[in-house]
Amino acid sequence: MSWIQRFINRKRLDRQLADELKFHYDQLAEDLLRQGMTPEQARREAALRFGGQSQVAEECRDARGTVRVESLVRDVKYAIRVLAKSPKSIVMAVAAMALAIGANTVIFSGVHALLIKPLPYPEEEELFMLFGAIPGESGLAFSPREFQVWQTGAQTFSSFGVFTGTSFTLRGRGEPTPVFGVMATPGVFSALGVSASLGRVFDGSNTHAGHDHVVVLSDPLWRKWFGSDPDVIGRSVYLNSESHTVVGVMPPDFIFPSEKYQLWVPANLNSGIFQRFPDAHFLKPIGRLRPGLSTSHLSAEVDVLAKRVAELDRSSKRSVSFVALPEVVRGPVRRPLLALMAAVSMVLFIACANVASILLARATARYREFAVRMALGAARLRLVQQLVIESTLLAVTGGAFGVVLALVGVRLVKSMGPGSLPGVERIQVDTPVLIFAVGLSLLTGIVFGLAPAMLAARRAGTNGLRQGTRSTGNQSANRAQRAMVAVEVAIAVMLVAGASLFVHSFVRLSSINPGFRPDHVLAASIVLDERSYPEENQMLRWTRSAIEQARSIPGVDAAALGSHMPFSGQGWGNGYEVEGRPAEPGKGYVAQIRPVSPDFFRTLGIAIRQGEAFTERDVAGAPGVAIINEKLAQKFWPDESAVGKRLRYDDAWLTVRGVVADIKHVRLDAETDPEIYVPYEQLPPQLMKFVGRALMVVVHGSLDPTSMASALRNALQSADPSLAIRELQPLERLVANSLAASTFRTWLLAAFSGISLILAAIGIYGVMSHLVAQRMQEIAVRLALGAPRRTVLQLVVGRALTEVAIGLGIGLAGAVALVGTIRSLLFGINEYDPVAFTIAPLIIIATAIAASLPPAMLAARADPVLWLRTD
Amino acid sequence: MSNSKSDILQGTLDMLILKSVSLGAMHGYAIAQRLQQMSRDVLQVQQGSLYPALHKLENKGWLKAEWGESGTGRQAKFYSLTRKGRQQLEAELANWERLAHAVSVIMRTAE
Numbered sequence: 015m016s017w018i019q020r021f022i023n024r025k026r027l028d029r030q031l032a033d034e035l036k037f038h039y040d041q042l043a044e045d046l047l048r049q050g051m052t053p054e055q056a057r058r059e060a061a062l063r064f065g066g067q068s069q070v071a072e073e074c075r076d077a078r079g080t081v082r083v084e085s086l087v088r089d090v091k092y093a094i095r096v097l098a099k100s101p102k103s104i105v106m107a108v109a110a111m112a113l114a115i116g117a118n119t120v121i122f123s124g125v126h127a128l129l130i131k132p133l134p135y136p137e138e139e140e141l142f143m144l145f146g147a148i149p150g151e152s153g154l155a156f157s158p159r160e161f162q163v164w165q166t167g168a169q170t171f172s173s174f175g176v177f178t179g180t181s182f183t184l185r186g187r188g189e190p191t192p193v194f195g196v197m198a199t200p201g202v203f204s205a206l207g208v209s210a211s212l213g214r215v216f217d218g219s220n221t222h223a224g225h226d227h228v229v230v231l232s233d234p235l236w237r238k239w240f241g242s243d244p245d246v247i248g249r250s251v252y253l254n255s256e257s258h259t260v261v262g263v264m265p266p267d268f269i270f271p272s273e274k275y276q277l278w279v280p281a282n283l284n285s286g287i288f289q290r291f292p293d294a295h296f297l298k299p300i301g302r303l304r305p306g307l308s309t310s311h312l313s314a315e316v317d318v319l320a321k322r323v324a325e326l327d328r329s330s331k332r333s334v335s336f337v338a339l340p341e342v343v344r345g346p347v348r349r350p351l352l353a354l355m356a357a358v359s360m361v362l363f364i365a366c367a368n369v370a371s372i373l374l375a376r377a378t379a380r381y382r383e384f385a386v387r388m389a390l391g392a393a394r395l396r397l398v399q400q401l402v403i404e405s406t407l408l409a410v411t412g413g414a415f416g417v418v419l420a421l422v423g424v425r426l427v428k429s430m431g432p433g434s435l436p437g438v439e440r441i442q443v444d445t446p447v448l449i450f451a452v453g454l455s456l457l458t459g460i461v462f463g464l465a466p467a468m469l470a471a472r473r474a475g476t477n478g479l480r481q482g483t484r485s486t487g488n489q490s491a492n493r494a495q496r497a498m499v500a501v502e503v504a505i506a507v508m509l510v511a512g513a514s515l516f517v518h519s520f521v522r523l524s525s526i527n528p529g530f531r532p533d534h535v536l537a538a539s540i541v542l543d544e545r546s547y548p549e550e551n552q553m554l555r556w557t558r559s560a561i562e563q564a565r566s567i568p569g570v571d572a573a574a575l576g577s578h579m580p581f582s583g584q585g586w587g588n589g590y591e592v593e594g595r596p597a598e599p600g601k602g603y604v605a606q607i608r609p610v611s612p613d614f615f616r617t618l619g620i621a622i623r624q625g626e627a628f629t630e631r632d633v634a635g636a637p638g639v640a641i642i643n644e645k646l647a648q649k650f651w652p653d654e655s656a657v658g659k660r661l662r663y664d665d666a667w668l669t670v671r672g673v674v675a676d677i678k679h680v681r682l683d684a685e686t687d688p689e690i691y692v693p694y695e696q697l698p699p700q701l702m703k704f705v706g707r708a709l710m711v712v713v714h715g716s717l718d719p720t721s722m723a724s725a726l727r728n729a730l731q732s733a734d735p736s737l738a739i740r741e742l743q744p745l746e747r748l749v750a751n752s753l754a755a756s757t758f759r760t761w762l763l764a765a766f767s768g769i770s771l772i773l774a775a776i777g778i779y780g781v782m783s784h785l786v787a788q789r790m791q792e793i794a795v796r797l798a799l800g801a802p803r804r805t806v807l808q809l810v811v812g813r814a815l816t817e818v819a820i821g822l823g824i825g826l827a828g829a830v831a832l833v834g835t836i837r838s839l840l841f842g843i844n845e846y847d848p849v850a851f852t853i854a855p856l857i858i859i860a861t862a863i864a865a866s867l868p869p870a871m872l873a874a875r876a877d878p879v880l881w882l883r884t885d
Numbered sequence: 886m887s888n889s890k891s892d893i894l895q896g897t898l899d900m901l902i903l904k905s906v907s908l909g910a911m912h913g914y915a916i917a918q919r920l921q922q923m924s925r926d927v928l929q930v931q932q933g934s935l936y937p938a939l940h941k942l943e944n945k946g947w948l949k950a951e952w953g954e955s956g957t958g959r960q961a962k963f964y965s966l967t968r969k970g971r972q973q974l975e976a977e978l979a980n981w982e983r984l985a986h987a988v989s990v991i992m993r994t995a996e
Contacts, residue, residue: 020944030952034913034962035936041914041957042932065933073937079944 111412114365116419141339171301175201185252190738213262235276255545377470405463413455433754500821506774507825513767514850522842529677531619535745563729570715572617576610593660625657625672640668646688778865794881806874814866910965
């Protein structure tokens with residue numbers, strides 16, 4: 015049998031061995047008896063001739079080859095017994111490890127899912143996306159005309175296509191459901207190189223009229239909407255009231271371009287919006303490089319084709335760049351994740367310092383045990399092995415709890431929503447993450463158990479069984495412990511300082527006035543799709559009816575709607591001209607255009623600085639009007655009223671009716687763009703049908719949010735029951751979502767600094783308990799001599815503070831040195847913010863006092879008689 | 886414990902055990918008696934030291950063991966030669982003869 019089998023069966027084999035040896039011995043004794051000896055003599059002679067049974071048995075067991083494993087198992091069992099004897103410090107060590115490994119596992123799961131895991135496309139490094147850029151802005155999309163140039167001219171790509179995201183309403187089964195989808199040319203799928211798991215992806219034939227109403231579903235959508243029906247191929251479904259046939263379902267882990275998009279339809283470049291707006295930039299190109307070509311080939315081709323495009327487009331200073339797809343996906347998350355890894359490694363360091371310190375304390379308390387064992391012949395290595403086994407057991411147990419904590423932690427992180435970190439939905443605790451957790455536990459257990467173990471073994475060896483080893487042997491251990499506390503405090507200070515900076519910055523950020531009043535405002539997003547609302551008069555009929563219904567909800571005092579509303583995620587940048595103020599040649603003015611209904615400013619509480627708001631009379635056919643924001647007004651008419659001036663973004667000249675306050679539109683910390691508000695009703699029909707379909711209805715009222723929400727939903731559905739309401743939430747929430755990334759960072763760092771404070775507190779508590787125990791005699795003498803208990807408290811707490819002072823100093827210095835790296839993440843405060851740098855030390859001092867109070871109170875309440883009696 | 890003298894002794898012991906067992910399955914006591922017999926009491930080894938050797942040979946796959954009834958009716962562990970063991974025995978025998986020949990040549994010529 016193999017040695018594993020021999021190991022498993024060792025008890026049985028031991029018994030057999032004993033039987034075998036006994037048999038031999040008995041036979042020998044019998045034969046000697048037969049030869050004439052007395053039973054006594056026979057037995058003695060047999061023993062002599064046989065040799066020591068136990069020694070023989072031991073040699074046989076050695077021959078079995080399982081000795082090393084057996085002794086390891088024995089050591090582990092012994093370690094468990096030893097650890098179980100002092101539960102308090104062990105619980106603290108396990109808790110420290112659990113917190114640290116849990117936090118590290120959470121961050122690693124993020125790093126793994128977002129930075130390490132390969133994308134679900136074969137040879138991902140061959141995929142590239144193209145981006146346009148003009149002076150001042152990059153990451154721009156292509157226009158259909160540009161795409162034509164590229165499609166005909168590109169040689170370096172083996173497949174090439176463009177895509178754009180859009181929203182659909184899915185109908186055909188139950189409630190109309192809003193869904194995000196992608197319109198893509200077939201080149202996109204051939205570039206990605208992933209085939210459908212059911213059916214097929216679309217190809218060139220699907221870009222011609224008559225064959226282009228097909229759809230490929232994502233796996234989650236197929237499961238949810240079609241109930242994983244295996245016969246889904248060939249079924250029809252209504253997308254925005256147009257029937258599409260399902261031709262394929264993608265594999266479960268296929269995602270493109272992000273989790274948000276659940277279906278793919280072919281882009282027929284000869285029809286629809288591609289035909290009507292050939293110069294609108296909304297297509298994103300992606301291509302796969304031909305095998306064997308390098309990025310320098312691509313770079314050369316980009317230069318050539320960009321020039322060709324520039325010849326088509328008048329005066330644009332447009333350049334084109336390419337970025338590898340993996341970089342597009344991973345680039346934005348890399349810095350935040352690596353920063354988080356750095357922070358969480360610091361937490362791990364503190365936890366390890368804690369555990370090492372606890373182990374050292376325990377090891378020094380066991381000097382006698384070690385000295386005896388070494389005197390009995392135990393090798394020093396064996397003792398070190400014993401201690402390392404104990405520390406590894408601790409770490410692994412902590413790691414097990416840590417994994418549980420990590421599961422909770424990952425769920426919390428994901429609940430912070432998609433805005434917090436791109437791709438956060440993909441994070442999960444899967445096998446590689448678990449392997450990481452296990453590996454980290456083992457590594458920390460071994461590495462941070464080794465030093466105290468070696469220290470203790472060496473001490474026990476030299477000092478041996480000498481009495482009174484308490485004072486000398488403990489000194490170096492003591493110093494090591496205090497050094498570790500200093501390190502812990504230093505790291506904790508740095509984390510707390512960082513967290514304080516983030517919290518202060520966050521407070522500043524979230525208290526920015528957005529320029530409008532988001533409270534008690536409810537926002538509902540809808541899309542008027544082409545099929546149901548092909549012409550502008552149908553769209554207007556809906557908008558008027560919707561506002562009527564919304565206004566008539568009891569408790570609502572103002573209702574409005576518009577496209578490209580604040581914090582809706584939509585923007586419409588357009589060039590504009592001001593009458594009498596021609597722009598410099600080669601430059602143009604760009605502003606955000608905002609089509610809104612008349613009551614918009616009143617509903618959102620936007621202050622009107624000059625002139626007046628729109629009225630019901632500003633409809634199509636009436637003189638064109640616009641309202642500009644202060645930014646635009648300041649630019650052209652700083653010293654006079656802008657009312658009455660004229661400007662235009664399209665063919666028609668608009669008269670400025672009024673000037674309103676600047677508002678934040680996308681992010682609270684971004685500068686406001688110049689904005690031109692126009693009455694929705696006055697949008698030229700072509701534009702209304704292109705950009706005016708995604709609308710947001712806002713109401714301001716005094717009802718509680720839930721009843722207002724259902725009332726609004728009913729109101730909108732009475733205007734058209736088949737219209738899907740995509741989102742219905744308080745405007746405050748939309749504003750808060752824009753802060754998601756900052757919220758995420760701040761909360762995580764606060765959590766880490768909280769953990770580090772707990773760990774540092776544990777460390778301080780440990781050191782102080784130790785110190786108190788050592789100096790109990792002195793304290794007892796003082797108490798006996800009449801010192802009030804209060805002075806004992808002061809003594810201990812004061813000592814704690816001096817211990818902490820060094821760490822505090824180092825930590826603050828470190829924080830000041832490193833804080834430059836997070837400058838870009840802070841808003842509204844200087845990185846040397848005095849508030850944060852005052853709060854951080856105070857928190858540490860408070861922690862130190864709190865951690866030293868229990869041992870201090872224990873000492874203060876001690877009965878001096880007891881202590882002076884014993885030694 | 887590992888000096889060259891006991892290594893040679895160990896290797897020799899293994900060979901002798903294999904030889905003893907080659908004639909038929911035997912339990913440890915019988916092997917001990919056979920060894921004493923064959924060497925005409927020249928080889929004095931502690932009988933117990935047989936067993937580590939037996940177990941090692943069993944683990945190496947040169948001997949296989951079975952529990953059976955001994956002559957006296959008690960249960961005993963019987964060892965017998967495996968095919969690999971037989972090959973090993975022949976190889977060792979050849980080695981030993983070569984060694985003995987070489988030693989005797991040297992000893993003779995030195996005179």
